[in-house]
Structure formats: C-alpha cells, structure tokens
Amino acid sequence: MNNIQDIMGKLSPTTRNRLTTALGKEAERQPTPSIGLNLALKGGLGFGRQVLLWGNKSAGKSALLQTLVGQAQKQGRTCAWIDAENSWSDEWATRLGADGNELILSEARSVNAATEDIKELMAAGTDIIIVDSISALVPGAFFSDKGELKEVDDSKQIGSASRDLGVAIKQWNLMNQNSLLILISQVRNSFGSMHASHIPDGGHAAKFFSSTVIKLWSSEAEANAIKGSVASGDRFYDEKIGRPVNWIVEYNKLGPQNRGGQYDFYYDGDFVGIDHVGEVLDYAEKYGIVEKGGAWYKVYGEPLQGRAKAVAYLRENAEIVEKLEGELLAKV
Numbered sequence: 001m002n003n004i005q006d007i008m009g010k011l012s013p014t015t016r017n018r019l020t021t022a023l024g025k026e027a028e029r030q031p032t033p034s035i036g037l038n039l040a041l042k043g044g045l046g047f048g049r050q051v052l053l054w055g056n057k058s059a060g061k062s063a064l065l066q067t068l069v070g071q072a073q074k075q076g077r078t079c080a081w082i083d084a085e086n087s088w089s090d091e092w093a094t095r096l097g098a099d100g101n102e103l104i105l106s107e108a109r110s111v112n113a114a115t116e117d118i119k120e121l122m123a124a125g126t127d128i129i130i131v132d133s134i135s136a137l138v139p140g141a142f143f144s145d146k147g148e149l150k151e152v153d154d155s156k157q158i159g160s161a162s163r164d165l166g167v168a169i170k171q172w173n174l175m176n177q178n179s180l181l182i183l184i185s186q187v188r189n190s191f192g193s194m195h196a197s198h199i200p201d202g203g204h205a206a207k208f209f210s211s212t213v214i215k216l217w218s219s220e221a222e223a224n225a226i227k228g229s230v231a232s233g234d235r236f237y238d239e240k241i242g243r244p245v246n247w248i249v250e251y252n253k254l255g256p257q258n259r260g261g262q263y264d265f266y267y268d269g270d271f272v273g274i275d276h277v278g279e280v281l282d283y284a285e286k287y288g289i290v291e292k293g294g295a296w297y298k299v300y301g302e303p304l305q306g307r308a309k310a311v312a313y314l315r316e317n318a319e320i321v322e323k324l325e326g327e328l329l330a331k332v
Helices: 004-009 013-018 035-040 061-074 090-095 111-123 160-175 204-208 276-286 307-315 318-331
Strands: 050-055 079-082 103-106 128-132 180-185 187-191 196-200 212-217 226-232 235-252 259-266 291-293 296-299 302-305
Touching: 035 235, 035 259, 035 276, 035 318, 050 061, 050 160, 061 079, 061 090, 061 128, 061 180, 079 111, 103 111, 111 128, 111 160, 160 204, 259 276, 276 296, 276 307, 276 318, 296 307, 302 307, 307 318
Parallel strands: 050 180, 050 212, 079 103, 079 128, 128 180
Antiparallel strands: 187 196, 212 235, 226 235, 235 259, 291 296, 296 302
C-alpha cells in the first residue's frame, strides 16, 4: 500500500503543485447580524465560498447584508456591493451600520458586466462581494452586438436569463479563492403536476454552487406587525415599525442544515435593523444562561420584569450583551 508521500513523489511537478493535503482546509467565518444564524452556522458564513440568500419581498434580505457589511468594515474587511436592482440608499444603509465611504459600489445591470466586476474585485482581494440581486441581472439576449439594448420583441429568448446566469455562476465559483460571495435572489413560482411551490430565482446553478443556502420569509399580515410610537413634529403616533422574520439554513456544506429560527426586524422608530439584543436575550434564556420565571428575567443576578424591560436594560449595557453572546457561542 502506497502512502501519501509515495504517491506525491510519482506525480508530475505541474500536478503536484496543484495538490495538497486536506488538513487545515477550514473556511474562515464572517458572523452575521443574527446570533441565531451564527449559532446555526457554527460561527458565520465562510470565506472563499458562495452563499445564496433568498426569500419573499420585504423579508429584509438586503438589510441583513447591509448590517453585515457594517460589522465587517469595523473588522477591517473590504466590501463591494453589486447594485443590480438600483436600490442602494446611502441614508438607509448608514442607519443599518454600513459606511458608504468605505464601500465599493457597482451599478452593473447585466450578467456580463457583473461577471467582469466580480472577476476583478476577487483578483484585487475584496473580502466580501454581495450581488443584489441575481434576479435583476439581465442576459446577453437583451443587447445587440454593439452593446445597445434591443427592442422588447427582439429580446425574447426562452431560458436565456437562467442559461447566462448559470454560466456566470460557474465562472464566479472558479474565480473565487478567498472572497465571501453572497447572492441575493427573489422568489419565483414553480408549477408542478400536483402543486405550486416557491423556489429561488436564478436557475439550479445558484443553489448547486452555493456552500450555504439561507431562506428568509415574513408575513405582512396586520396581526404579525410590531407596532410602536413614531414621532411627527411634537406628536407621537402608533405605527407599524417592524415584523418578525423567519429563517432557515436550507443547505450547508460547512455545518448542520435544516436549522431555523426567528428574529424581529425593525424598519422604523428609534432603532432599525435586526433586534440583535432581543435575540441574544431569547437564546440566553433558551440555553439557561439567563433565568426566567413567569414574567421575570434574571440577567447575571439582575431581576427584570418583562421582556421589554430586559431588552431595554441590555441595550444600555453593551458589555453584558457581549458577555452573553460569548457564552452562547462557547456553549453551542
């Protein structure tokens, strides 16, 4: 029986330079703004990998990643955003924590243009690249040989969008060495012989070449809305300011899959974004780090009545939130 050294010694220099042992081949992780997702993902999303994030409209897909960008920037990461939907708002992104002055923004709208930008961004060493969204990227069938948009009647080629995007995703996967590439996809309907189902837009390649697939969904029903006071001049009004968002890790090559959870997402009021503090409290109570009896919480010996007061207390004590989060990650 030949050992590894014997086999490597028999290989040509060209082949040997391409090969190594698998020991130590572990992806560095980028934490998300959700402690629940981080626990399910065993730390976060892997660098050198592709991630697919999809779900229904207004589930906060872009907001989740804009907050992730802000966190990554504070860690010294370089980030790029492919704004295929032409929906980037610097004011909104700033409220979510992203720094527009430190973000590379591409306005590529076609598959070809996005591929050129992604190729050069990866080669330049960009840490995180986000495409918002692959559903908005248009195929080459939309353009003439001169690069001009065709008339609508001349742009109808069945399957051209999925075909072009499928080839592009293969190229993105081939190019990627150390970047975290995150693709946002919208929902499309798939009609079978027995029923209709929701699937991510972008064809099979979007899921096939992704190391992690995460689905977000939320209900716009009145009963699910989170309401609070919103200021208008010197008066306050009760308005919808957020909603619960459900998530599930549908597929994951870097850890467990089929793990799900929920967090509150706020789009108005004093605080916007994912309620990370409330989520930390809920998971700390779930895993026994925070005691709960009836309506009372006990956070490191501090008695607090009701979840709202416990969350408010934690918002004013960031060091306690950090300590709880550290215990959660170590425990789970």
